[in-house]
Amino acid sequence: MGSPLTQSRHDRGLSTDIGRATRVKGRKRRRLSRMRTQHNRAQISTKRERNQVYAFTEIRRLVGSLSLPKHVREAACSLFRTAQEADLLRGRSLEGFAAATVYATCRTCSVSRTVEEVVDAAKATEDEHRAAYRALNRELDLPTGPIHPVEYVPRYASELDVSDAVRRTAETYARRLRESGETAGRNPSGVAAACLYTAAHDADASLTQQAAADVAGVTPVTVRNTFRLLQE
Numbered sequence: 001m002g003s004p005l006t007q008s009r010h011d012r013g014l015s016t017d018i019g020r021a022t023r024v025k026g027r028k029r030r031r032l033s034r035m036r037t038q039h040n041r042a043q044i045s046t047k048r049e050r051n052q053v054y055a056f057t058e059i060r061r062l063v064g065s066l067s068l069p070k071h072v073r074e075a076a077c078s079l080f081r082t083a084q085e086a087d088l089l090r091g092r093s094l095e096g097f098a099a100a101t102v103y104a105t106c107r108t109c110s111v112s113r114t115v116e117e118v119v120d121a122a123k124a125t126e127d128e129h130r131a132a133y134r135a136l137n138r139e140l141d142l143p144t145g146p147i148h149p150v151e152y153v154p155r156y157a158s159e160l161d162v163s164d165a166v167r168r169t170a171e172t173y174a175r176r177l178r179e180s181g182e183t184a185g186r187n188p189s190g191v192a193a194a195c196l197y198t199a200a201h202d203a204d205a206s207l208t209q210q211a212a213a214d215v216a217g218v219t220p221v222t223v224r225n226t227f228r229l230l231q232e
Contacts, residue, residue, distance in 0.1 A: 048084065051094055055080050058098035058123060065121040066113055068106070075109065076101040079136070088135045096128030097136075103129070104136050107144040112151040114189050116217045149183060150174040152192035156215050160207060162200055169199035173230055182229060190218040194226030201227070 056077050063073040079101040083089060089097060099122035106113045119126050136142055150171050157167035173195040177183050183191050193216035200207035209220040209227070216223075 051084070051089065052081070055094050055098045058095060059102055062098060062102045062118070062121055066102070066117065068102070068111060068113070072102070072105050072109060072111055076105040079105060079140075082140060083136060086139055088132075088139055092132055092135065093124060093128040095122060095124035096132035098122065099124040099129045100132035100136055103133060104142055104144060107147065108142060110148075110151055112147070112155055114217060147188040148174070148178055149188040149191035149195065150178070152189050152216070153196060156192055156196055156212075159215050160196060160211060162196060162205060162207060163203070166196065166199045166203055166205055166207075169202065170195040173198055177226075177230070186226065187216075187218055187222060189216040190222040191226050192216060193218060194223045194230065197223055198227050198230045 059076050059080065060073060062068075063076070076098075080097060083097060083101065099118055102122075103113065103115060103118045105111075106118075115126075115129070119129050122129065124132075137144065153167060153170050153174055157170065162170075170192070174192060177191060177195070190213075193212040197207055197209055197212040199205075200212075209223045213220045213223045
């Protein structure tokens with residue numbers, strides 16, 4: 001039967017691996033180590049495959065660091081393959097594309113992660129990420145669309161330790177703002193934080209504008225402006 005196929009390996013998990021026996025000592029252990037090195041080198045015969053191995057390792061690390069589900073990892077690796085086949089990597093950083101594919105997959109799968117969160121966890125700089133993401137969007141026409149602020153509310157509510165009632169009210173506020181068109185041009189992460197602050201304020205719960213702003217990576221002014229809009 002063998003292991004299931006996976007997009008997060010350059011060979012999709014079809015090749016075999018030489019395991020690591022804990023009971024083998026001395027000369028035999030060193031010989032197995034050399035065999036393992038030679039075996040791994042033989043599996044990667046082209047620059048294209050080396051790039052895949054490096055990028056997929058970074059994608060797996062990013063997905064783990066951001067606590068993302070397995071389907072995001074698989075889709076991000078598949079998107080990287082597509083970008084490579086479309087020759088989008090030429091002159092651009094592999095780290096940037098690893099970060100961009102993870103962020104783009106989060107967007108298309110409605111998993112709430114901000115650019116700042118992805119870049120902070122990535123080896124890529126913000127400029128490298130931006131260049132790669134623009135190339136993906138432009139050349140592959142990704143179905144990303146604008147992020148709905150309500151996608152951020154549950155995670156922020158958990159981090160801020162507010163009640164379920166406050167979370168539900170915040171989600172209602174976020175939907176109303178989106179439906180009215182008032183979120184246009186506003187940071188969806190900041191809107192979510194402001195909705196949580198407003199809901200907590202209405203319920204006389206303890207939550208400061210600074211705490212709400214910090215969890216979303218925005219300034220208190222951003223939270224305050226949306227709070228005033230909701231009050232109106």
